[in-house]
Amino acid sequence: LFAGPCDFVISAARLEQLPAMDRPEIALAGRSNVGKSSLVNALTGRKTLAKTSNTPGRTQQLNYFNLGGQAYIVDMPGYGYAQAPVEQVRAWTGLVKAYLRGRASLARVLVLIDGRHGLKTVDEDVLGVLDQAATSYQIVLTKFDHVPKGEREARIADTLKALSRRPAAYPEVLATSSREGLGVPETRAAIARLISE
């Protein structure tokens, strides 16, 4: 699944532009700078996503990547810019809510959270949107190499505790470091399991 190219398919700003729902898809969400591009690069060994999603003008779009001809990886627009104008936030939630509502082939959203900082208010807002849409999501902690080894277990436990009252949260957290490859095989396995379901 991850051996072949993860090539760019389309940037969609409107739902009519989305590809047919003929295969499962896994979406990735996270605050800008959380390490989303780096994680996809680590998972696929490719640099396509990094280039594409950092292209100005594509930040408010759903970017589709073909994963081995069997699934799509969907790079959702980043959120939580330091000074996100209200309009930008509205555009984000508008597109995302419409997408979540109509996308039967969406298997799960992986919500990336910086392992050093944990869940921020803006992340909680996004989880609220996902809970409301009853879209299954799973937390992926990033940059875990920055978290001292002795604190890692507690960081994961705290995250799980924060999720315990959230109906659509998958009760398992992935802890990753793109830099050190930590949690990368586990994340690949989780995606592969979702696709084969």
Ligand code: GDP
């Ligand atoms: P994106 O905006 O979410 O796509 O984030 P990027 O993948 O571009 O990463 C943002 C910054 O975090 C870059 O400077 C990366 O080098 C850094 N970064 C990403 N992943 C890791 C990681 O696993 N460990 C460390 N230490 N830094 C990382």
